[in-house]
Structures are given as structure tokens and as C-alpha cells.
Amino acid sequence: MITRRTFLQRASAACAISTLPASKLAHAAHGQTAEDPLRWVDLRIGTGGHGHCFPGAAMPFGAVQLSPDTFNDGWDWCSGYHISDDSIMGFSHTHLSGTGCGDLLDFLVMAGTGPAHLIAGDRKNPDAGYRSRFDHADEHSEPGYYSVILKDYKVHVELTATERAGIHRYTFPASEQAYLIVDLQHGYGAGDGTGPGLVNAAELRQPAPDTLAGGRRTAAWGNDRHSNFTMQFSKKPERIVFYSDNQEVAAPASGTDLTGKNLKAVLYFKTKANEAILVKTGFSGVSPEGAAKNLTAEIPAWNFDQVRTAARNAWRRQLSKIQVQTANETHKRIFYTSLYHMSLGPALFDDVDGQYRGMDNEVHTLPAGQRNFTTFSLWDTFRAAHPTYTLIEPERVPQFVNTLIRMAEQSPDGMPVWPLMGRETGTMTGYHSAAVISEACNKGFTGVDWEKAYGLMMKRAMVDDYRGLGYYRKLHFIPADKEEESVSKTFEYCYDDWSIAHVARKLGKTSDAAMLTQRSTNYRNYFDSSVAFMRPKLEDGSWTTPFNPIDLGHSTKWRDYTESNAWQTTFGVQHDVAGLIQLFGGKDPFVTKLDGLFSAPSTLPANAPPDIAGLVGQYAHGNEPSHHIAYLYVYAGVPHKTQGRIRSLLETMYAAEPDGLQGNEDVGQMSAWYVLSSLGFYPVDPVSGVYIIGSPLFERATVELGGGKKLEIEVRRKDPAHQYVQAFSLNGKPQQRTWFRHEDIAQGGKLVLEMGPEPSATLGADASSLPPSLTL
Template sequence: MRKHLFIASAILLASISVIAQQKKITALSPLDYVDPAIGGSGIVLQPTRQTVHLPNSMLRTFPMKQDQLDDQITFFPLCVVSHRTEYAFSFLPLKGKADDSFWGKRFTIATEKSTPYYYQADEEDNGITVAFTPSAKSGFFQTDFQDGDNSYLRIGLNGASGIVEQQGKRVITGTEEISGLKVYFYAETDQDISKTIYQNDKEKKHLLAKFESKVVKFKYAISYISVEHAKFNLYTEIPNWNFNTIRDKAKAVWNQKLSQISVQGGTPAKKRTFYTALYRTYERMVDINEYGEYYSAYDHQVHQSKEPFFVDNWIWDMYIADEPLHTILDPEKETQKINSYITMYKQSGWMPAFALATGDWPAMTGNHAASWMADAWNKGLRFDVKTAYEGLKKNSLQGTLLPWRNGPAMAIDSFYNTHGYLYSTHPEERGSKDGVDMDKWWEGRGNEGVSITLEWSICDWEIAQLAAPAGYPQDKALFLKRAGNYANVYNEKEGFVWPKDKQGNWIYPYNTKLLGREYVTENNSYTYNWTPKHDLKGLFEKMGGRAKAEAKLDQLFREDLGLPKFLFWLNQPDASGLVGQFVMGNEPSYHIPYLYNYLGAPWKTQKRIRMLMDTWYPDNVFGIPGDEDGGGTTAFVVLSMMGFFPVTPGIPIYNIGSPSFSQVSIKLPSGKVFTIKAINNSKTNVYIQKATLNGKMLNKPWFTHKDLINGGTLVLQMGDRPNKAWGTKVEDSPPSAINADPGKYE
């Protein structure tokens, strides 16, 4: 009997061991869930690209196609200079007779594999396989031509100015000017070039390099300093010819980075959405310091420095979610990014808006470097706050408020400083007014006066929070007064933000749904009604109190468009991901679902967030409802799926939503861990029944940044019916008021 029991036990243990081994073998890492094809077909505007790069690194590339549904690669840019807008050089392997058609020939995809660290595509016609893997400032292509007949690499410029040329049997170099920035590359092949054909021998802007070999390796590096420095970058990062070694290093970097957040529960689809979104948040900013020196387009000089120099940040998009996310995940790097902005201010005389490698691109509205820096400061990051403050103050009081412009204030800015709002023009008044051509698209087809007034109000509140730490406490009252300017464009009679003319009169007729950028930026008054996130208390009072504000917020998600979608999008192309008039596909909306926490109805935040995550972020080619903006959208996804979100920059707290997973753990740089457990979480159990933080009852729908960075556990009991008593008291509401004291929450 004992013998039989022993045999049975042995069999059972062996079975358990086999099962354990199978689980170990089949267990997926966070990186395994990433699919760069998610969101690859833009619903209305831009598709999201299959970008291959290391986190926050200078060299980025992807297969250039119309979108993810396109089966032809036009070329690979050797480097993405600025997210979605500027690319340096082009590369493509081709096979066949090198005639005139070769210069426009495309690579037709039969199959492809796409990851953050590796891309591979097989060609449909000739069976070519091309693979790519990155390092920080260099890249490695490997092409299998199947045989050595009629095999070419096509290399050229994307713009009109520059040159590419063969320098030896195995060396190709190039220079290309992009928006005043010179970009250089140095490349080597592991096989001799048997013949070189230029499209134009005199100009040398595009060439075909012929090879007699079956497999050709092409490694290269980019520099903004010189071809020689590009060669130095290449030899520093990829000295040998082992493609797999570089690929494995890149994979290890991504595995470590993505493993900082672990999730349990949820569906595989949700994990694919989550980890792909997390990968996306590392595309920007990028460090362009080339091992001790960097070129700055902000003073057109090469600088010696051991510190990173980060560029490529569209701050209007990034301050809302991306920068706050990385303030949690990597505060040291976040400080380095802010230091880069401060350096740019010292070099150029103005605090940048969109700090590109090519220089400041003053796109969009506001002075949101202030929002970013005040938020970081009040979460404990430390930088040269005096110089930062001086730059932000100069932008606000001496610079122009207008989008798409840099430099000193003009007459229209003086009007703002005097009257507390930026006036708008009646349709019949289009033309040149106060130095602004009101008809030009890139100056807003008007001046976007409503949005500018609203967003500069936020930014001036943020500047006020930095005044005392910077040593200018006497300035705080001025900027707090300016922070109230948003009220000057709120039409209480109509219940909407509204354009006001130079005489102080509301402009009629005005359609809160349909007018475009004449008065507001990329959205309409339904969205911009909720912009004053720095003074929600005051905003709700103007709306008639919390109950009326809640009803207005309900209606936002239910209001019809007033006309067919195709006509609505003709006027509002950025307003994608629609739920009523709520716009899931554009950054100014991202805080709005969390506003129910301030109105005594946090269960509605929970309902809306889970619906929005489930509806608009599937794990497929349509999985991003608007422009992703290099992390601007996907950081919102990461934070919301974890279960919390920051609303007011500068107040170091997080609003609680409804997590997509049963458990999320964030490994903090300090070694501590912050965990969110959602007990009984499911597709239907989206509502919080009760909560504890580190074992103590939590009856408010928010927690502090200090709670998070100290490590601990937030436990949420979930259910399928809302608990309409949890977090509903006025005193439970998160803080947001002009006179709020962020220091109370540090």
C-alpha cells in the first residue's frame, strides 16, 4: 500500500513539476505584450508608427508607410529628428534591374515582425528579408537578398539640401539639412560595394549601392555635430558585426524598463494595450548628447557637457500625463529634461514651447513648461528654480501669447495684460489686426483668443507656485490675479466659454459645437468649458454650483453633434473618439472624466473611465482614437489603466479612477513599491465599494504623491453597482482653487 502511495505521490509531483515548467516556459514578460502595430491606422488624423528605438534615445526609425494597413514600405528614415514631422535620410533594400523606376520603387510586405527593439519584414516579390535593431545613436540593418544577383541598397535624402556619397568600398556618408539643423550619418557595410549609381551624379542626393553578396549588413550612426562624430558614435556603440548581440542588448533594455510596472488580472488584450502604451511613453524626450558634447539649435553652438541634453517635447501635449508619469517612474531623468529646458532658455533667451532638435517650435497655446515645472517641483524634484522662474515669467509678461510665434509681445499681447483676456475678432474683421494676420491657418485663422486666455490662466497659476521657491515671493499675487483671467471668457448667461471682442462684448452668433480655430484650439467650447483645472472650485461656482456643474458634465457625454460626423470632422478634425461632445482623442479632454471626483460623484468617474478604456483603446490597429503625439495620449492610458490620474499640475495628488487590472505594482527608483489592488475587479465590477490605504480606511477619491513615493498599498473593493456614498462629501473632494496651497499635500 505504501509503495503504491509513494508511486502515486511521485507521479503527482512529477506532473506538478511539468506543469510548473510549462507555465515558466509560456509565461510572458511585459515586453512580449507590446505590439507597435496597435493604433497604426489613424481614425481621422495621424496613424501611430511602429517605432524602433531605445527609451528616450536619439536614434528612432520605423517603416515609412501610409499607415499600418498599407503593405508597402517607401523607405526607412535613418533617424526620426522630430516625432511625426521631420526625418533624416532614407534607406531601402531593393532587388531587380536598376532602371529609373528604382528611385521610386517600394518594398511590398509579405510578412512583418514588429517590436520596440527589432523590426523585420519579408518582401513579397523577391523574398528579401530586411531586419533592423537600434542602439542609442546608431542602427543596424541586416538584409538577406536570397542570392547575390541584382541586390541594392537605396540611400538618399528626404529633403532638398544635402549629399550622400560613397567614401570607400564599404563606407557611405551623408549630410542633410532639416529646418536649419545639419544631420550627419556615417555608415559601413560588411561587404564590398561592387557598383554605385547616383540618381544625379552632380547633386548626389540619392544613390544605389550594388552588392554581389546574399546577406549584407549595414550599420550606421547619426550625429548633429559632424560625419566624424557620427563615426565615433558608431564605433562606440556598434564596433563589431554581430547583429544579434545588438538586438539582445536592446531587448534587455526594454525588458528592464517595462518591468518597472507589473500587472495581474485583466485580459491578455488589456495587457497588450497597457504595455504597448507604456512603451510609447518612452519615445520622447530624446538625449542628443553625443558622448560628451552636443549641438544646440538654441544658440547654434557645440557644447561640451557630461549631462544629457534632451529635446523633442511637445509640451502642450506632454505636460498633462506623460511628464507626470515619468516623474513617478524616473524622477532623475525628468529633472534632466527640465534642466535641458532651462539650458535652452539660457542659450536662446526664451523658455521653449515645443523644444525640438531643430529649435523651438512655438506651436499650440499656453506656457506649459510652467505647468510641467511647477508640478515637478511640488513633487520633490529639484532644479535651478530661480532661472526657470525667470524664463517662465519673461515668457508670460514680455513674450507673445500667440500660438505659432516666438519673441516679444505685440499690441495684442499688451491688450491681454491690460484687460485680462485676449480679444477675438468678428468674422467680418478678418485681416491684419495688431500685427497679427487673422486669416493665416498657422496663426489660428483668428487668434484662438478663448483657448489662449484659458490656458495662460493655468500657466500663470503655475508660475505663482514657483515664485516663492525662486526667491520672488512678491510676484505671487500678480500671477494669482492673472490666473483668474479665465473668468473673463466665461459667458455665465450661456454657460460656456465664449469669444469676446475688443470692446468687451460677447461675439454673436457663436456656435459652441462647430466653430473651428477662430476662437479655440483643436476643439470646441464643450471641451474648453472644463479647462480651468487650476480653479475648479471657482469654475463650478460660475456654473451655478456643484449640482449644476455635474449635470453639465453629464450632458457633455450625451450632447449630439448637431450634424453628420463627416461635416463635424471637416471643422473639428482633432475631435475624434467621440462620446457625445466628449473628445477621447485629444489631450485637452483627458482630465475631464475625473472631474466627477470634485463634484461629489466619483462613481461616475469610475463608470466613464472604464467605458472609455474598453471602448477606445482596443489592442488592434484602430486602438488609439486620436493623434498619439509621442506619449501624450498613451501616458493617459497607462495612468488610467493603473487606476489614477493627475488633474491639476502643481498640486501633488492623484485622482482615483477604476483600474483595468486586479493588481498593479510600481517599482519606484527608491526601491519601494506602490501597489494598487482591485479586489473582485472584472469587466462589470467597475465601481469602488470601499477603499483602504496602507490598511487605513480611505473615504476620499484621491491620494497624494507622497503616499505613492513612500510605497504602500491601495486596496479597492470593486462591485457591479455604484457606491454613491463613497467619496461624495464636499470635504472629500480633491483640492483645486486659485488660493489652494500645494504645500499641504507634499
Template sequence: MKLSVAITSLLLVSHSLVSIAQRTPVSYVNTLIGTAPANTESARQHSEASSELKGQTLPSVGVPYAMTQWTPQTRASETKCIAPYYYTDTRMHGFRGTHWLNGSCVQDYGSVTLMPLSGSLKVKPDERASAYRHETEVASPSYYKARLDDYAITAELTGTSRSGLMRFTFERDGEAYVLVEPNSDEGEGFIQVFPEKGEIVGYNPVHRIYQGSGQPAGFSGYFVIRFDRPITQYGTWTKDAIQANTATAQGRGQREGVGAYVGFGSKKQVVTARIGTSFTSIEGARRNLEAEIGNQSLEAIRKTNENTWNQSLGKMAVKGSEEDKTLFYSTLYRTKMSPRLFSDVNGNYPSFAGGTSIMTANGFDYYCDFSLWDTFRASLPLHTLLDPGKTAHMMQSLTMKAEQGGWMPIFPCWNQYTAAMIGDHVLSVMADAYVKGVRDFDVEKAYTYLRKNAFVANADPKSYIAGQGRRALASYLQYGYVPLEDPVKEAFHKQEQVSRTLEYAYDDYCLSVLAQGLGHKDDAAQLQRRALNYQHVIDPATGYARGRHADGRWIASFDPFAKRASFITEGSPAQYTWFVPHDVAGLSRIMGGKERFLSKLDTLFEQGHYWHGNEPNHQIAYLYAYAGQPWKTQRWVSKIAREEYSTTPGGLSGNEDGGQMSAWLAFSMAGLYPVCPGSPNYVLGSPLLEEVQFNLDNGKKFTIRAQGVSEQAPYIQSATLNGKPFTRTYLTHQEIQQGGTLVLRMGKQPNTQWGAKPEDAPPSLSGR
């Protein structure tokens, strides 16, 4: 008897181990992380926004970089800073084909919502909404399911790059309706029902945000919906007034509602809706639907979707605890929501910046929604490392935007110029791609427009106001910094002169790298000199970034730890001081040397001034490695990763911002970080995972193995690269691309000798 029990127990354990071993990357993804108010220390200490604005992610279904994602909807609007779904909401308005920029504080656009209901017909979102329970919710990258308790309807979603499939199971008798709503907040949507074909088509005009806010963006979100059941009744509504047997509705503005409904009879039944989307036309949406879904079942699309995610997520194969695998693969999933595929299956896409013509992407996919102020830091470098082919398409997309609009866009979203954030970080992402071997795009053409951004102040008031050209470039070129006298009025973020100077100096460094690589030596030399402009806004007396007048005087009233200063972007001077990623050694010298540099870093972290919830802080913990104390990088990176992220719905400390918040963690859990995109180096930190294997597109594999790592043992004791002793605190992109194994022996106490020599530190523009 005892033997039988022992054998049974052994079999159960074996089965459990096999189940764990057979789990695929996509099975670890929790898409609900970041959909609830943040519960991290950073959010509690630093956030000045509404708590529901933290995270701002969606439990979206689709494939990586999809044109349209599919999500449950608990908020019925395309209003700025309101995501379609919040975990804490208790009622569901429908299921949306969304173009929400993942984790942002922007707005949805060109979206469409479907809502099933039974019994009486109700069209207002708040009136038709149904209770639902998280206990019956299934959320994964390839499939979503929820039960609408008020109607006894089970809704299921899956999707492809440009199309989606929804299945509604009506569990009780009562007229079965599906409502379709183009979510035009301006009330300009159009919808048409073809009952004999079982089809609804329509569009939702897109409007600009930031510069030119409210103006037409020059395109719409189009959709074609096909139902697999005969339509027995139909109608439309405008201003919430229902008109039965009317096939067409056109919103007339004034923010009035517009939509259509179809009925399928009163018996229990299952209704499937296949939905194609496009930014070019209804016919484009129809082509996308036919090419990607056709008559395939939900199960078939879901399976293909799962395979696509496993292939994409599997480019980083990890070993660690089950909890850490969930944390990691959920993180990696969120980095792949943007940029957004914008072209149809035949390559058609709307011309950039409101042009009326339809363009065709020949030999590449056209992407948009880059959120470059956020994603240049780690999100786009992660794409460059894992998906160099897609990165080339993204770089070509940016080049085409410049050709069509006349200027290289700085923060391209909604297929428009925006002037939304500061800096000129398109220079960073293109230089980073180039130095890491991604060159399958028109680099010389791109350089022409990048150079224009850096050297030409836009003198045309109309196009400058619309967002073309660097903000305050004339001042920057005249003084070598943006003085306080320049209010930078033609920008969404006005003033912020010191932050602009720091970011422009870094961007100039990046363009110098690209200029050098392309043989433009005079440009490279001039840009390298300009890359030192950061020195003009670091006050040697205090060692902090500080506002400066045109005559050279420093701003009189100054507190480096003030949470908001007019000359700083979304942070304090003490935080922004560290944004000199290209010349950390030079920054150290201005501060008065290594000891003062380290002392200021210690003050930032030990006194609680570090704010992980916003991007300008993300590289700071890695800067200890530049000053001979990499063990402090290891301490703080490990602490930040454990305290600022979790697998709960509130497990993000700040807005996801196009994947950047997660890209920091994806890199950091692996044990490295691209402190200075535009250079080929990754600074080592403290891995959270026992092993990460990069399965590279060139067929090589690079492994980082952290022996003995744990939350109590975050410190590197020694290292070997391909069996040879390794003391450098950074890896090069070429070393990773060549394949091999980096073994890190971890311990509970810091080894203050490892990586402490000057030659071990990452290089800077002005040396080590």
C-alpha cells in the same frame, strides 16, 4: 491510457501557465497599434482630418527616448503630417533612421533611408518599392523584420540610442544593392561613398516648421554607415539620374532627389549595415556608432535592447488578462518615444535656435521634441513619476534652451522655437517636476526665464515673429483675458483667444506654485490672482467658455456645441469650458453651483459631445470627483478606455501626439490621473487592471490592487490605504513615493456614498 492523457494535458497546461508567467513586459508590446486609420467611435464622430492621420505612430525600433528610431518606410518623404509608415500601405520603400515625433502631425527631419534590392538598379521610391506582407512582419520595440517579396530579401532592424543595425539576407542570385538616401525634401542632402572602407557618410539639412517655416534650422541629421561586405560597385544619383563610379553627390535644392548605392556582387549573401547618427557632425555620428555598436552583432544589440525595455517598462508591473497586458505595455511603450535625446555620447549638441556653435551638456543629457501642448497633461507627469532622473535632464535641457535662445521655449521642436500651439506649458512641466521632488536642475535659472515668459511681452518684432515669448501676452496682461479684437496673427494657431486665456490662467497658477516654493512671494501672490483670469471668459449666464470683446461684451452668436469656434482651439466651447484644472471648485461656482456643474458634465458625456481624440478633453471625465460624484468618473473612464483604445492597428482614437494619448490610458488603466500637473495630486478613476505595482526609483513600491474589477464591475465600493479606510478621491505624490498598497474593492453598481463628502474631493485653488 486515460491517466496518461490526463497527465499530458496537465503538463501542457502547466507549460502554458509557465510561459505566460515568464513573459516579460517587452514581449507584450505591439508596435503596430496606431499605424492604421482609427476604428474608434470618437474618430468616426469627431475627426475632421484625413483618416490616415489618426494614430500616426510607428513600429519603431530603438530604446526609450532615443535620438534616432528605426522604422520600415512606406512613404518616401519628410512632408508635414505624413508619417514614414502606414499599416494599410502595401509596398515598402526602405528602412529609415527617423526623427518623426511619435504620433504627430508635424514632419520628419534629418532622416536617412536604406533600401536593399536585387537585380536591376532602381532609385525612385515608387519604382524600387517592394510588396511585403504583414504575415511575415515581426514588430517589437527591440527588433523588426519584413520580407521584401519582389526581391526575395529579408530585412531585420535593431537599434540603440543613437545608432542602428540593419541586416539584409539576399535569398537569390542577382546583384545585391543597398541604396542610401538622405531624405531632404528640399533636395539639399549630401552623400559620399568610401568604397575602400566599406562606408557611406552624409547629412540631411533640417528646416524649420511653423514660425519660420522652411528656413534652415541651423543643424543637420548626420550619418555614417559601415557595411561588413566588400563593395564591388558604387555610384550616386541626383534628379534620379544615376552616375556610376561617382563617390559624391550634393543636392542643389529644388526638391531634387539625391542618394548613393553600393553593390556587393550577385551571389546569395547576408549584408549587415551598422549606422551611426548625430545632429552635430559626421565625426559625431562615427563616435556614436563606435561607442554604442562597434562590431556587435544584431543578436547582441537586440538582447541589450530587450533588457533596456524590460527595465523601463518594468517600472509598472501589472496583473490582468493577457489582452489587457498587451494593451497596457503597448501603451506604456508609446509614451517613451519622446522627448528625444539630442546630445552625442560626448555630450555635444547643436546650439538651440539656430546658433552656429556646438554646445556640450555637462552632467546631463540634452533632450528636444517636447510637444508641450500635448505632453504636459499626462505624458511628462508619467516620466516624472517613473523616470525622475531623466526628467531632471529634460528640465535642464529646457533651461539651456532658454539660456541659449533668450526666452523659455513654449513648444520646442526641431531644436527651435515654433509658436506651434497655444499656452505656455513649460511652466506646467517645470512646476510639476518641482512639486514632485525633481530638483536636480538649475531651478533658479529656469525660474528667471519662466518669469520672463509670464511677465514680459516681447517687443522685438523679429524675435517675436520667430516664436519667442507668449503670444498675445500684452492683451492678456491689459484685459485679464485675450479679447476677440486681438487676432494673434504672429502664431501658427491664430485667434483662439478664449482657449489661450484659459491655458494662460492655468500656467500662471503653475508658476505661482514654483514661485512660492522658491520664496518669490510677491510673484506668487500676483500669479495666483492671475490664475483666476479664467473667470473672465466663462459666461455666467450660459456657464460656458465664450468669446469676449475688449469692452467686455460677449460674442453675440454663440453655440457651445459648435465643433469649431474661432476663439477655441481644436474643439468646441463646451469641451474647452472644462480646462480649469487648477480651480475646478471655482469653475463650479461660476456655473451656478454643483448641480449645474454636474448637469453640464452629464450633457457633455450623455449627448456625445465629449471627444477623446484630442487632448483638451482628457481631464474632463475625472472632474466628477471634484463635485461629489466620483462614481460617474469611474463609469466614464472605464467606458472611454474600453471604447477608444484597442490592440488593433487602428486602436487609437486620435493622434498619439508625443505619447499623450497613451499616457492617458497608462494612468487610467492603473486607476489614477494627474488632472492638474503642477499640483502633487492624482485623481482616482476606475482601474482596468487587477493590480499595478509602481517600482519607484527610490527603491519603494506602491501597489494599486483592484479586487473584483471587470468591465462589468468598474465601480469602487470601498478602499483602504495601507490597511486603513480610505475615502479620498485622490492620492498625493508623496503617498505614492512612500510606498504602500491601495486596495480598491470593485463592484457592478455605483456606491454613491464613497468619496461623496466635500473633504474627499481633490483641492482646488479657491477651496473645495
């Protein structure tokens, strides 16, 4: 009998370092230098609380995310993993990072010994299925690699990935009954495998003695979503048993498919002590044949360590795009983990031969040199993640934009809202693909057909009968008695109008630009001066009653605000802050009201969703509509209030712990807020290309802008606690303002910030130094 001590000898180094602090984990394993950014990434952050992050292996913006699944249902398991669990169902190839809805978890593989189970079993009773207990002390995560020990089977599991494929290494004990199960029914929302699950149809075949292939269509968040795989095994199994609806069936004949909704295969092996069996899996949204091409191109050999090294090097290049200097290791750990998280999506969604599945569910071929992406959490990421990409991902930005344009052309739903692997989920309000496209246009990116983009955006803005837009165009507001979440939808449409106006101006369509700019002020129709809040209106123009600013809606029929209330939505204006200030009667009453947001009781109604988290008064940092609000003080001439508040949020809303995120990660937006804010600036109005100065955490930072261009940030202060900007210079020129434009640094630049313990009475206070509002 193999003992735990004997079994662990092969992996003793990895297991020993798994107990070290995360900051030293990768350093100890690979002899990295102190400046290697991989040293500071802690993949446990966001795997607890409501962060919805996964700890497994992926490449930057890659199609495959090979990670453990501890549960496949429930809100806190949208990524398939939660650190509170102590058993693992298996390891699947696709995962969502930080989303508020769940899907994916495609093509689970699980290793075991002894009699094979066909269902995962319950977390409370892992022995009832193929689950296995594990200890977090036996886990090791780093960018591009994950490992764990399955305690019940004494199997050491290692995972790594390329862009479109993953490779597993399972080190078994001596066993006459070692096995791998491949479960095509497993997925988010599929339950324990005893019910019907969410698979519409699946196919499974055996192209070769050491190969399985197939695909499935699922109906979770993305309805009728297609996914396909080809999977090879380094050792020919003794036998393979196929199952449909958990009943053994004959193996599919050569060239044919086993079909059904609940398909599984169990591959049996005889193993020696410490024998490794490798599994290579190619993934495709097109076909199993496409998955095979991806696998052949990206993992041609049985060399796990080579793939792991390539992934680690790719992440080192990615995370080195921003270099920060500070003595505060906690800040550095949070920063580089944030940069990691916001480099997981959007995710690649094409094959090596250029084929991809479009939003019409048909297979298309990309133009030469193009790439296709998915997983655009646009309602979240247009605010800070995509603006960050315009700085550090200049080559990817046109690829993202062209993807969104193709989606708008091909999708029966028009402009993308929240696209997921060829399906439109329609999640959240607005259509902020317009904001992402327009920001890239306004910032001068090339390689995009802006006329085509403009036509598609204008169809949505001017023609489509979409979620209250008819009322918005006719009444200049959306009535609360006719459309749910009417106030928030109007605010979102205002920003989308503002976004499209920039493209109109760039294309010389001045009358369209003026019309859209004027229409972008429709939000003003909700301001009730008697209560100084944005208040829902009925179709006849009267205010809804009763009104309580903490309520999400005026009745139980539906909400009037999207994951927010009147407190947060009242400050939800990003492009016309000067106009918002005028509604309050000037800067002083506006600042008083804004102070009140942060000092109000943090009381929420019973029907408030858990997304409204990270409360400071009624400010909710855990949800994206609040993310720009602390920067609004700059528009009122009191930038020191922004600086103090931002420093507080940086210190209190993020922690280097599994539950260190307030709210969901949301495919990079929570992290992007931290990345930009800790550097010292933030885009309140992303499309305009204006950045607002906040309060930097680091003494120095260098942002690689591509093409050899760099943005250098130097922070001068005598004490790290000094949070107030005393002086600001841009490219060697002293400034009286506390903002700058993208064009000021796009070709390289330097920011110098001098900090002190007390607010500056003059910097940014004069009316001439205020940021622009409603200016194209």
C-alpha cells in the same frame, strides 16, 4: 533561380511566428516567461486609423528610430508608415511617434536586385521606382526589432537599434545585381523624389571604401533642421555610383563632399543565396564626425544579434517598471503597448562626447553627467505623460527639465513650446514647458537650478510679447478680434501662470505667487452665464456673435478655440475646478452641464479638424483638452460618475488593433492616459501633485518608483465588471476622499480599492473630502 521556399529557409522560424497573435509573438520567438512584459506589446496598435505610430526598432527614449517608410507625405503618414499600405519605400533612421505633424525620416536605405531605380515610385505603381511590395504576414515587430520580406526583390530585411545608432541586416538571393540605395533627399514631405523636396542643402562623402557619411538641412516642420550620419557596410561594394539631381556624377574625392539638394548613392554587390549584408548607421545632430563617434561607441562589432538582444533587454527593464496582474489579456496588451509608446519620447539628442545642437542651431557641450533630449510634445504630454515620468523615471525627470531650461536660454523663441531637434516648431498654444518644469519643482526633484528656471519662465509670463500675452496681461483676457484661438490661449496661459506660481512659492517669492495665482483665474472672464459656456469676447468686452457651442470660431477669419469648441473648452479648467463650479452656480448645475457634455449630439462643424475624435457626446477623447474632464465629477462630490465614465472610456476608446487609438498617439499622451487611468488614478492638475481616483482595470499593480521604492495597488472585487469604488485606503489608513497627493506615495506606498457593482452613496461626497482647487 532561387525559389521563395528556398529563400525563406533561413528565416523560416521568424516568418512562421509572424502569423501568430501578437501576444504570443515574442514569447514564441525567445522562450519568454508568461510574466515577461515584452510578450504583451503589439506594435501594430496605432499604425492604422489616425494613430500615426511606427512599427520599427528603437531604444527607450533613444535618438534613433529605425523603421520602414511606406509613404512620406499626407497626414496619416506623419510617422512614415500606415498599415493600409502594401509597399515599402525603404528604411530610414528617425521617426515621430503619433504626432499630428510630420517630419524626419532621415537617411533612407533600400535594398534591391536588378537595375536600380533612383526614385521611390508611386504606391499605385511600385514597379516605377525602388519601392517593393510586402505582406503584413511577413512583418515581425517587437520592441527593438523589426523584420519584413521585400517581395519584389526576395530580400529579407531586419532592423535593430542602440540609442544613437541602427543596424540593418539584408539577406539577399543569389544576384549579380544586388544593390543598396542611400537616399538623402527622402524625408517627410519630400514627395516621390522627382520634385525639389524639402532639403535646403546636403553633403555626401566616402571616408573609406566601405563607408559613407554626410548630412543635410531640411525645411519641413522643423525649419533648417540639421541631421548627420556615418554609415558602414559589412561588405565592400563592387562599385558605388553617386547622383546629384538624379544624374550620375563623379565620386567625391577623398576629404571632399558632394553637395546639393538631391543626393543619392547606389552601392552594387554580387551576392550568393542567403548572403547577409549588414549596414551600421550612426546618427548625430552635430556632425558626421559625431555620428561616427556614436557608431564606434555603440555598435563597434558586426554583431546584429547582440544589438538586438541588448535592445530587447533594455525594453524588458523599461516595461517592467510597472507590473500588472489581470486575467484580461486584451487589457494587458493595450497597457504594455501604451507603456512602450510613452517610452519612445522625449528622444535623446546628444552625442557620446557630450556635444549637442542647441535651439540656437549652434553646437554646445553638455555639463558632465547631463543628457540632452528633444521631441517634447508639451501641449499634449504635460497632462499625463510627464506626470507618469515623475513616478517611473526619477532619474530622467531632471534631465528633461534641464534640457527645457537650456532650450529656453538658447532659443531665440524663449520658453519651449514644441521643440524638435534644435528647432522650435511653435506648434500648439501655451508654453507648457513651464508646467513640466514646475511640476518637477513642486514634487521635490533636485539637480535643477530653480532660480534660473524661474527667471526664464517669468520673462515669458511678464515680458514677452508672445501670441496675445500682452492682451492677457492688460485686459485679463485675449480679444477674439485681435488674436486667433483667443479663448484657448487664455486658458493655457492661466495654467502656465498657475504652474509658475508653485515655483515662486518654493523660492519664497510670495507676492509673485499670489499675483500669478490671481492671474490664473483670468479664464473666468469668458464665462457667459446666459448660455453657460465659455464664450469668446471682443476687445470692447462684448460677446462674439453668432454663438453656437459646437463652432470652433465665431467667424471664418480664424478659430477661437484650439482643436476644440465651447463644449470642451468650458471644462478646460484643471487647477480651479471649485471656481468653475461656482460659475455654474454650484455642484448640481455643474454636474447637469457635465452630464450634458457626454449626452449632447456628436455633431461638429464642417471645418472641424480630424484631431477632434473619439466623441462621446461632445467629449473628444481623441484630443488632449478633454483628457481630464471625466475626472471633474470628483470635485463636485459625485465620484461614482467619474468611475463609471472612466471605465467606459477605457473599454471603448482603446483596442488591441492597428486602429485601436482614437486620434493621434501624440508622443505618449494618449497612452499615458490609459496607463494611469487603468491603474486607477489620474492628475487633473499635474503641477499640484494631486491624483484623482478613477476606476482601475487590474487586480494588482506594482509601480517601481526608483531607488527600491514601490507603489503597490491592490483592487478587491468579486467580479471584473465591478467598476465603482466602495472604499479606499492609503498606506493602511481608510480614506473618505477619492484623491491623494504625490508626496503620499513618493517614498513608496500602497493603495487598496474595494470595488462593487453599484455606486457608493457616501465615499467622496462630503465637502470636506473634495480635492483642493487653487491651493498652492
